[in-house]
Amino acid sequence: MFKKTPFYIGLQDIVEALHGYWLPCMLAWQDISIRYKRSRLGQFWLTINTLIYISTLGIIFGSLFRFNLLEYLPNISASVLMWNFMNASITEGSMSFISSENIILQVKLPFFTYIIRTLIRNFIAFCHNIVIFPFICLCVGYKINFYAFLSIFGLLIVFLNLSWICIIAAVFCTRFRDLQQIIISIMQILFYVTPVVWSVKAFPPNFSPLMLTLNPFYNFINVVKMPLLGYAPAASEWMFCCGLAVVGWCAALYTLGKYKRRIAYWL
Amino acid sequence: MAFITLEHVGVEFPIFNAQGRSLKNTILSFATGGQIEKGKGNTVVVKSLQDISLSLVHGDRVGLVGHNGAGKTTLLRVISGIYIPTSGVCEVEGRCVSLINIHLGINHEETGRSNIKLRAAMMGLKPKQIEEKMEEIAEFCELGDFLDMPFRTYSSGMQMRLAFATSTSIDPDILIMDEWLSTGDENFKVRANERMKSLVDKTKILVLASHSRSMLEQNCNKIIWLEHGRIKAIGEPQPILDAYFSH
Numbered sequence A: 001m002f003k004k005t006p007f008y009i010g011l012q013d014i015v016e017a018l019h020g021y022w023l024p025c026m027l028a029w030q031d032i033s034i035r036y037k038r039s040r041l042g043q044f045w046l047t048i049n050t051l052i053y054i055s056t057l058g059i060i061f062g063s064l065f066r067f068n069l070l071e072y073l074p075n076i077s078a079s080v081l082m083w084n085f086m087n088a089s090i091t092e093g094s095m096s097f098i099s100s101e102n103i104i105l106q107v108k109l110p111f112f113t114y115i116i117r118t119l120i121r122n123f124i125a126f127c128h129n130i131v132i133f134p135f136i137c138l139c140v141g142y143k144i145n146f147y148a149f150l151s152i153f154g155l156l157i158v159f160l161n162l163s164w165i166c167i168i169a170a171v172f173c174t175r176f177r178d179l180q181q182i183i184i185s186i187m188q189i190l191f192y193v194t195p196v197v198w199s200v201k202a203f204p205p206n207f208s209p210l211m212l213t214l215n216p217f218y219n220f221i222n223v224v225k226m227p228l229l230g231y232a233p234a235a236s237e238w239m240f241c242c243g244l245a246v247v248g249w250c251a252a253l254y255t256l257g258k259y260k261r262r263i264a265y266w267l
Numbered sequence B: 001m002a003f004i005t006l007e008h009v010g011v012e013f014p015i016f017n018a019q020g021r022s023l024k025n026t027i028l029s030f031a032t033g034g035q036i037e038k039g040k041g042n043t044v045v046v047k048s049l050q051d052i053s054l055s056l057v058h059g060d061r062v063g064l065v066g067h068n069g070a071g072k073t074t075l076l077r078v079i080s081g082i083y084i085p086t087s088g089v090c091e092v093e094g095r096c097v098s099l100i101n102i103h104l105g106i107n108h109e110e111t112g113r114s115n116i117k118l119r120a121a122m123m124g125l126k127p128k129q130i131e132e133k134m135e136e137i138a139e140f141c142e143l144g145d146f147l148d149m150p151f152r153t154y155s156s157g158m159q160m161r162l163a164f165a166t167s168t169s170i171d172p173d174i175l176i177m178d179e180w181l182s183t184g185d186e187n188f189k190v191r192a193n194e195r196m197k198s199l200v201d202k203t204k205i206l207v208l209a210s211h212s213r214s215m216l217e218q219n220c221n222k223i224i225w226l227e228h229g230r231i232k233a234i235g236e237p238q239p240i241l242d243a244y245f246s247h
Helices: A006-019 A022-036 A044-064 A069-093 A112-129 A132-140 A146-175 A179-193 A216-229 A235-266 B021-028 B072-080 B112-122 B127-141 B144-148 B156-167 B186-202 B213-219 B237-246
Strands: B003-015 B035-038 B044-057 B061-065 B087-093 B096-099 B174-178 B205-209 B222-227 B230-235
Touching (some): A006 A112, A044 A069, A044 A132, A069 A112, B044 B072, B044 B087, B044 B205, B044 B230, B061 B072, B072 B096, B072 B174, B112 B156, B156 B186, B213 B237, B222 B237
Parallel strands (some): B061 B205
Antiparallel strands (some): B003 B087, B035 B044
């Protein structure tokens, strides 16, 4: 009877999707390569936009609040890059099934395929944008060290966490179409609550520090950002991210397994 | 061993935004559609299929007839595994490929070649198998150097050729079609028909929904007549087709 449990059905979907991994990769690559058709810079246009955003924000906020630009600019660029990646992944990820409606109603494919497609597409975009970081470091003369390699593992754990968030969001956004708007608002609030553009040093001492340490996005940003900036990653942040991934994936497997048979009807 | 077994299969669509009366009335006015019932709470439920039982085995060539909204496409989707029945049991054994829309996954900015790859991957081919099929597909659609041009530069006839050649390059156990695929100018039509024939001959079970009597007579050895989401008749083609096309 184990085969009938939601966990098993959900797990089966994930395994099937990973087994045919080339399809979502092809689809994601196509999404990006379209942006290069008829435009030589393609995806890099978005990188240029991000660069302008980061440098303007960094210089204005930096001078307004008299931050040390040498530290503030690399810091904010790593944070904003991570935030943009996570924000785009979650908002687009929640639409994964709705935007692939025509495929879902024509061919039987595992549902996780569509989530991988969205995540890979955003990851490729992130790989374009990441060149901003060394560029800014070079401009302000900030030195990076070997800890930077650890950020790859950080990215991996963030990727795992984004996957489960997207699975749950995509399932419920397909059923309740207005949820997408709510998710956009929540991400907006989280943007202000999380130290993305403001520095942790500015955190008021009379507030509980738990507001930071229990904020998943603060942890997600830090496991990638800290090594990039040349600091050893904090064990507590790593443990938080891993723990969250385990709990989140259990919830995602259950949700996917329980509602898998209904998704096609909701489209 | 390929087989399809459906036992008392029912498919109900919840319509979440149909709480107002007006929409409900609009749906009710479609006399040809499935049956509409009030579900739990305020949701309206459209019963697309009700109590469908059938059993298909190796060698069956099944034609599906019925008016618009009788549930043909829904039944095709149930067999393809896209809709999981809300009641009853559906068991399908064998690799199932549906040609409901042959333009699926075509991207107009991409070249013909990468469209072939993508489409083939969607039908479940592995990258290695796609490479093997590539030459054969390219040869069949006779597009020459156009294969490396963006799809949007193709004439509609060329677009059809590419889509047709790719979707028919597979060899499934169970083939599901919504209308017979026929396409292109006279010369291509002949070759296309030959290719369809050989594809159909290779498959173990064919399920074809069609409004064309001659197509059904030529290809099917069994007919299912759907009406209001129920099976009205099932069996030998001639008597059922006579009854269906004269009523």
